[in-house]
Amino acid sequence: MDILISILAFIFALGLIVCIHEGGHFFFARKFNVLCREFAFGMGPQLVKKKKGETTYSIRALPIGGFCAIAGEEEELDPLKKLKKVRLGIEDGVVKKFYVDEKNAHFNEIKAYELVSYDIYDEADTGNLFVEVKENEEDEETIIYPVDPAAMFVLAKEEIQMAPHNRTLNAKKKYQRALIMFGGPLMNFVLALIVFFIAGLIKGFTNTSSSVLGSVTEETPASIASLQAGDEITQFIVDGNTYTINNWTDLEEFMATYSKTNTYTSNTINCTYVRDGATYNSNINPELTSYALGGVGFYQNGEGKVICNFQYLSEESAKTYEEGFNKAAIHKAGLNLGDVIVKVDDTDINCLQDLYNVLMANAKGNKMKIYVEGRDEAITVSPYSQSILKASANLNEDPIPLAKITLGVSPTNKFNFFKSFAYSGKMTLKSSVAIINTLKLLFTGGIGLKNMGGFVAIFSYTANAAKSGFTTLLRWIGLLSVNIGIMNLLPIPALDGGRLVFVAYEAITRKKPNPKVETILITVTMILLFGLMIVVTFNDIMRLIRG
Numbered sequence: 298m299d300i301l302i303s304i305l306a307f308i309f310a311l312g313l314i315v316c317i318h319e320g321g322h323f324f325f326a327r328k329f330n331v332l333c334r335e336f337a338f339g340m341g342p343q344l345v346k347k348k349k350g351e352t353t354y355s356i357r358a359l360p361i362g363g364f365c366a367i368a369g370e371e372e373e374l375d376p377l378k379k380l381k382k383v384r385l386g387i388e389d390g391v392v393k394k395f396y397v398d399e400k401n402a403h404f405n406e407i408k409a410y411e412l413v414s415y416d417i418y419d420e421a422d423t424g425n426l427f428v429e430v431k432e433n434e435e436d437e438e439t440i441i442y443p444v445d446p447a448a449m450f451v452l453a454k455e456e457i458q459m460a461p462h463n464r465t466l467n468a469k470k471k472y473q474r475a476l477i478m479f480g481g482p483l484m485n486f487v488l489a490l491i492v493f494f495i496a497g498l499i500k501g502f503t504n505t506s507s508s509v510l511g512s513v514t515e516e517t518p519a520s521i522a523s524l525q526a527g528d529e530i531t532q533f534i535v536d537g538n539t540y541t542i543n544n545w546t547d548l549e550e551f552m553a554t555y556s557k558t559n560t561y562t563s564n565t566i567n568c569t570y571v572r573d574g575a576t577y578n579s580n581i582n583p584e585l586t587s588y589a590l591g592g593v594g595f596y597q598n599g600e601g602k603v604i605c606n607f608q609y610l611s612e613e614s615a616k617t618y619e620e621g622f623n624k625a626a627i628h629k630a631g632l633n634l635g636d637v638i639v640k641v642d643d644t645d646i647n648c649l650q651d652l653y654n655v656l657m658a659n660a661k662g663n664k665m666k667i668y669v670e671g672r673d674e675a676i677t678v679s680p681y682s683q684s685i686l687k688a689s690a691n692l693n694e695d696p697i698p699l700a701k702i703t704l705g706v707s708p709t710n711k712f713n714f715f716k717s718f719a720y721s722g723k724m725t726l727k728s729s730v731a732i733i734n735t736l737k738l739l740f741t742g743g744i745g746l747k748n749m750g751g752f753v754a755i756f757s758y759t760a761n762a763a764k765s766g767f768t769t770l771l772r773w774i775g776l777l778s779v780n781i782g783i784m785n786l787l788p789i790p791a792l793d794g795g796r797l798v799f800v801a802y803e804a805i806t807r808k809k810p811n812p813k814v815e816t817i818l819i820t821v822t823m824i825l826l827f828g829l830m831i832v833v834t835f836n837d838i839m840r841l842i843r844g
Contacts, residue, residue, distance in 0.1 A: 316338055316363065410430035490725050509529045514707075528577075567581075604635060731776075
């Protein structure tokens, strides 16, 4: 069932994004009267197709993209160019079809004419499409037939509608061509705004006026301390210091202070909370999650020792956690679950807050030496920098910190229609900035090709998002849609951004790019992009194999 849900979520997410993207191209192409021969989801052989009007709508075998076949986007072929004879489908004196497959025996019953001359593209926009033929080769008299602007080229297995010059992309004004090319990425951003808005409506926003717990994550400090969703926290006591909690802002301010303060003799927080009108007390031992070290957890025991986390997990979860940890880079560097951290670089680690402060101070991701109790040699690790974490795909509205001390609790949310608009714009902008920062890191060497993900990675992330709930899936779709929109705007000839560069070149120089050079550039970069996709997909598969 999980696999089925993952597959359906992947098809839904990718299908929606691709169809919206291609729909943007399609909308503006139709608006400016450019012929669109096919609107396809997927690549490869056609599985299902239905023609409506001039356009064939199809689903293809491989759900890894899609396309809108716009006339003139590539150089239009001329099937009559090398023909001496042509078979015509004539209705009321007007050519409606050209039967151009000479090897097809089924066409033998259709009369063949000697081809003299023709103009079926009308680059001068005279409105005169014609074909001039002879009944027989020895005839001196010729016949000129007008050609229907929507005439079809009939091949063995398909019919292709011809496109006169005025129905092609290149015939349109520069701003029209630019809008047609920009329409795909534009609709990706529109989709992101819509799905983030819906996610905001469903999820709601932090109820800062209340200290009631909206949720308690399983196997976290709060869960171990028996706190539950619906409990109202009223007070924290640490080392005899009392902190009154009236709302969620108070709770967040307390955790911020607690994280940075290294004067506590005990890591334990005494929590007072109200449940069903009765007041209770529980001791909570927070844990530190180091995102800079790949999400590794640490806790402080009763003796003040900081230990690589393993204490709260159930037997089943502990096994999964251990398997994941054993494959992490930090484990390969030498850190093990249960290790006691005594020093990082030149700083002694006497409590959880010491480790937090050290991790937060290393914003550039410089190599760190971690000293473990019982070992003479230090463990050298390379943490993620703040810029890499900032650029990381994050489905939440909050940025990923270098480290965070947590209890494992979340606030209640409340519905706010107008905040959803602001949330939509904020998340779309945040996703755009994250992707741009990632591209910067790619070109500056902050990350490499091995860090890139393809369709296998997209499937994995989509599956995880679907398991986390519909709002998480919506946020993932928004992020992915922005990603595709920005990537398509890169100035690469095979992408929409490259086509926009050609239009800009024409606007500046008042000369159209050489069609042959343009075609070569598009073809070469398309091949390179396919090669990159193969390499990235191979990396995805190898990551799966290595676990």
